[in-house]
Amino acid sequence: MFQAMRLQNISYSAFRRHANRFLEPAVIHSWHQLQDTEVESLRHKKVKLGGDMRADSPGHCAKYGTYSLMNLETNSIIDLQLVQSNEVGGSHNMEKEGLTRGLQLLESKGVAVDYIVTDRHPQIQKFLRDRKITHYYDVWHLEKGLSKKVAKAAKEKDCEVVKKWQRGISNHVYWCATSSSSGAEKLAKWKSVMNHMQNKHEHDNPIFPKCLHPDRNSTDRKKWFKTRYQSHTEDGEDSC
Template identity: 75%
Template sequence: MTDVSESSQIFTATTPGYTDSKYIVSARCLLELFEKCPICKRPSEVTPCRRGTFLAVYQKCPHCGFYREWKSQPVIGSCPIINLQLSAAIYFTGTSFFQLQKVFKAMHLKSIGYTTFRRHARTYLEPAVIHKWHQFQEEELQFLSQRKVKIGGDMRADSPGHCAKYGSYSLINLENNNIIDTQLVQSNEVGGSHNMEKEGLKRSLELLESKGVAVDYIVTDRHPQIQKFLRDRNVKHFYDVWHLAKGLSKKLDKVSKEKDCDIVKRWRRGISNHVYWAATSSSTGAEKVAKWTSLINHIQNIHSHDNPAFPKCLHPVRRTRDPKKWFQPGTKALYKVEKILTSKRVLTDVEKLSSKYQTSTLEAFHSVILRFTPKTVVFPFIGMLCRLYLAAMHFNENAGRCQAKTNSGRLRYKLSFPKAKKGAATVKAVKTQPTYCYTLSLMHLLFEEVVPNPLPYLEECQQIPVPSSLSSQHERPPLKDAIAAHVSRFRVEEV
């Protein structure tokens, strides 16, 4: 009985209609209220009229002439308010319209159609999202223009490989984990998907420059185009440690499967950990390289080194109980590992590893983007851009969540089995539940400002340059001719 003991909400004439509570009501129960005339108590003529979630009931008494018209929700102009609010709730939370439609159909719950949803999106929802993001970004960049910022950047493509249509490049403020910009690039704008990452970073840096934001340094992956681009612009550039460790781990895994190289498998995790230690415990690039190259001696049970930047291992020297765990000089395994760890590119990259901030938070943001823009769904350019902005709003609101606690006040943890660990368990902190205050703010903007006067918001939306579709560069044949030319490889020709 806890559900029905909820206190009643008091409504006034000034209460906004979109903030009212909503209830699911059976049509049979609802129409029972209009069966009898409230004046003469005799049967009335009842005519229901539905439009999406909106229901109007026209009641007329043939005996005493009583007539009334009842509406299930307020109407703004010609738009029922809950129809628009349902579209907004679907769009702002990143929900799939078609998945929700399946739920509604299973319940025989009346709803709006997809055409109505898209009309709401074009006219009201997307202009509201774009304005809200620009408003946040303007305030954020104005604040950042008063100091030098440390940023991280990375790109996410909407599909793997070299056939991606969209690439979204995001910049994060590494000091507070706020997404400060996300740029959407379509592959035909830059001559192919392999150029999207550089173009996205270029647009982001131009935006920061136009707003007077000075960049202290940027942390990215080791993309060669990004390296050259930032070097030409004289921007201080560091590399994310995880990307280097991941690349080395893949190469070591491959070597460990070769004959007489089983020992490499035992050291793969330790080598990966050493990358992080060399980066985070060093203050200069030379010190990072010295600590990294000392690993070649360390895996041979040699703990004194010729490099004055790091002459001796910091761990206490212990007596070896298992001599087989060390690499032996002159062996194939040592040769292969040394070749990988001391290659020219690896040493150059180790020198530029980031000592403090990494881009792992951007990887978490990419997983949030997946919730708003699944890779199995095709979105138009503006729709994709708005969903990126919504993902950024959601991420910025929830990036600083605290760790959850039990009723007794103990911090909560859970076991996780990441794919990269290959069956090994790891412990993760359980965070508090996410909040969705940005959706309430968008609802307020939508109904209080955009709907009464949508023109300025539409104009702001129309200022965004939209590239032509990928198919626009090809000739579109008439459908009739295409059907006539269609031949199935499974069709059996008559003899």
């Protein structure tokens, strides 16, 4: 387009020379300064981390992966690790290697880890378990996997009622995570959904003995699940 308009412009090779000599070194220098300041403020403290990797292509054929570690209290990135697949024997090993390098850097700077939130990558689970680091799952990944299973169950014969609860179950996962102050409270609230879907709003667990929503009569009586010990509804049709 520039040629058609007879506008002067630098060539790609000239741009790359300028980027290599000036732009990229300036960006890297600024990043190191910011990282040093952030890490210094966390020295001899326990930091709450979130970690995940982004690859240059989806699936299992990525060549490069960038693993990021975020301070969840300040929402600031404190480390980035670029991993190439041929360094670690394949793209499936890049995520674990990126996390390993990031934690090693923090440990060398005197920063301890309180806990870390990641996806449910099997290698990450084993690595953190072996290192005895408290590990939590990202609620988005947990909800995504659960929603797929619920959607599959809703397609089964005589399980149409499940479809009415898909959005509610998804919202309940997020609510349990955001409204709770302990793991026991999250678990108690999550288990309460089984009673709630049967129109039972008082529970045996003393941590969460009753649903928090106001009492109200439902206009859709067919949405409630029957007791799991009851295999048929009152009108004789199979229930899920």
